[in-house]
Amino acid sequence: MPWIMTTTASNKIEAYSFDVMSKSPQKKFKLVVLQSVIEAPKSSFILTPKLLNELKLNNVAVFDSKKEARIEYNKLNIGTCRYIELKLDFTKEFLSNHVWYGSKSNGSWVQHIPM
Incomplete structure (x- = not known):
């Protein structure tokens, strides 16, 4: 699963924004406030579109x-940071059309994918 770094110094959720591909030994960063975060258990966020x-x-x-x-x-x-795991969120549509939820219906978004 993917990971991001956030600051521990604020009540807002601020992530570190910087160029990972930069070759310089001292990287410049800025803090970006994330607005559309859904928190999940164990220091993780749900990765939504x-x-x-x-x-x-x-x-x-x-x-x-x-x-x-x-x-x-x-x-x-930097002083301290928090490592946040990004977890995928399966949509209700996806979960309701699979056997482990007891539904075997074929009315799914998969049917509309052109082959």
């Missing part, structure tokens, strides 16, 4: 693992 778009527009660094985020944290020269 709105949040994904917001992360992209604000150039928030997204990492493949917590280990990669820690490596970048050391390059940023």
Whole structure:
């Protein structure tokens, strides 16, 4: 699952925005307030299309693992941060059309995908 870094100094949810591909030893960053966050248990956020778009527009660094985020944290020269996991949210439509929820209906968005 993907990870982002947020600050611990504010009540607002502020993520670190910076260029991960930069080769300079001292990276410049800015804090971006995230508006469309749905919090999930265990220090994680639900990754919705709105949040994904917001992360992209604000150039928030997204990492493949917590280990990669820690490596970048050391390059940023900041005091403390929180590592937040982004978890996928399955839509009600998706869940209601699968066997483990007891429904075998074929009326799904999958039928409308052109082959």
